Amino acid sequence: MKKRFGERLAYLFKSKKQFDESFFENLEDLLIEGDLGAVEAFGISEKLQELCRKQRVSNVEALNTLKEELSQYINSYLPVLQKDKLSMILVLGVNGVGKTTTIAKLANKYLSQGYSVVMSAADTFRAAAADQLQLHADRVGCRIVRQNPGSDPGAVIYDTISSASAKKDQIILADTAGRMHTKDNLLKELQKIDKIIRKRISEENYIKILVIDSTTGQNGIRQAEMFHNAIGITTLALTKYDSASKGGSIIQIGKKFKIPISFIGTGERYNDLSIFNKEEFLNTLLGIEQDA
Ligand SMILES: Nc1nc2c(ncn2[C@@H]2O[C@H](COP(=O)(O)OP(=O)(O)O)[C@@H](O)[C@H]2O)c(=O)[nH]1
Ligand SMILES: [Mg+2]
CATH class of the missing domain: 3.40.50.300 (P-loop containing nucleotide triphosphate hydrolases)
Structure with missing residues (x-):
């Protein structure tokens, strides 16, 4: 069975030797495959590259940066249904x-x-x-x-x-x-x-x-x-x-x-x-x- 997107992403981070060009290329490809769209994929990859240039970044930190980046675009919503109204x-x-x-x-x-x-x-x-x-x-x-x-x-x-x-x-x-x-x-x-x-x-x-x-x-x-x-x-x-x-x-x-x-x-x-x-x-x- 084809590995789930999340597993593959996690694997990319775990198996990487360093945050080099080929890592970011793979990341972009994978994000596009995950339906994030090219613009978004490049944008996220860019942000992460910038962070890595400035400081030493662990896998966990990198993934969390990715998560924060995506997090700002999605919101949850729970329908509120009144019992006394249709x-x-x-x-x-x-x-x-x-x-x-x-x-x-x-x-x-x-x-x-x-x-x-x-x-x-x-x-x-x-x-x-x-x-x-x-x-x-x-x-x-x-x-x-x-x-x-x-x-x-x-x-x-x-x-x-x-x-x-x-x-x-x-x-x-x-x-x-x-x-x-x-x-x-x-x-x-x-x-x-x-x-x-x-x-x-x-x-x-x-x-x-x-x-x-x-x-x-x-x-x-x-x-x-x-x-x-x-x-x-x-x-x-x-x-x-x-x-x-x-x-x-x-x-x-x-x-x-x-x-x-x-x-x-x-x-x-x-x-x-x-x-x-x-x-x-x-x-x-x-x-x-x-x-x-
Ligand atoms: N695996 C899976 N199948 C689903 C899910 N929701 C719907 N389906 C299947 O998708 C097919 C189309 O669903 P249907 O409700 O008839 O779609 P509609 O044409 O939009 O009304 C059916 O075979 C459903 O059983 C889901 O969450 N998971
Ligand atoms: Mg239907």
Whole structure:
């Protein structure tokens, strides 16, 4: 199996003889491979070189410098959900990133915390999407509002808000389509949905989660730009961290768009969702050993 990014980075630091040119070249290559982007990779390498010119630097110090450098770009975010108000969690992202799975995980989490939750099947573009969400809803024991495939996603959202208000639910978890006929269609559709929600749910109870697949690398940055420009993203969820554990893309997204991170998906089971912990994330990313 290919070594994880963090392990390889840690190995680069451990196995180096000195902080020479070839070390920094390898570091830059590795950082780019870890989806940090060329500009960021060179910038970080530069900083470290400067430090090494000024003083004797140990591996630990070098890694910590790297960590501090990355740390300033990422922030964590935990949705605050009021028990006495209806919250809308709109889950966005391109096809296959893990939106529907993340909704099921979040439903499972919030149900276990005693919230009254309803799912909204607003991915009406793919015929099977509502059925897939329904399957998860049945498994975790969650109510779901759906309509026929091809119906207007805005109408599904509208219906869900009415239904949730009538039933005094606390959280709506809304699924959305990842692909329309064209990108413009998708973004227009999302803007329409966003408008419908903003009319009915106050800003502090409306959370827009963009799901980013940690295995897709640079594409994640373009996705964030596209969705963020269209409707403004509250927070990111990083999925499939079990298969990639690179996730450098969220550092770039954090730097460019200042979007904080809330959740990390680490597998396909309902329990495989962690609250984002910046310290832990950076230690894993950089292969820094953590206290047991
Ligand atoms: N290994 C792993 N697989 C995931 C994770 N999240 C989602 N998946 C898988 O990714 C695939 C696409 O997920 P889905 O929720 O249907 O994506 P959507 O198209 O965005 O709704 C499915 O096979 C999921 O089981 C994760 O955190 N880890
Ligand atoms: Mg889906």
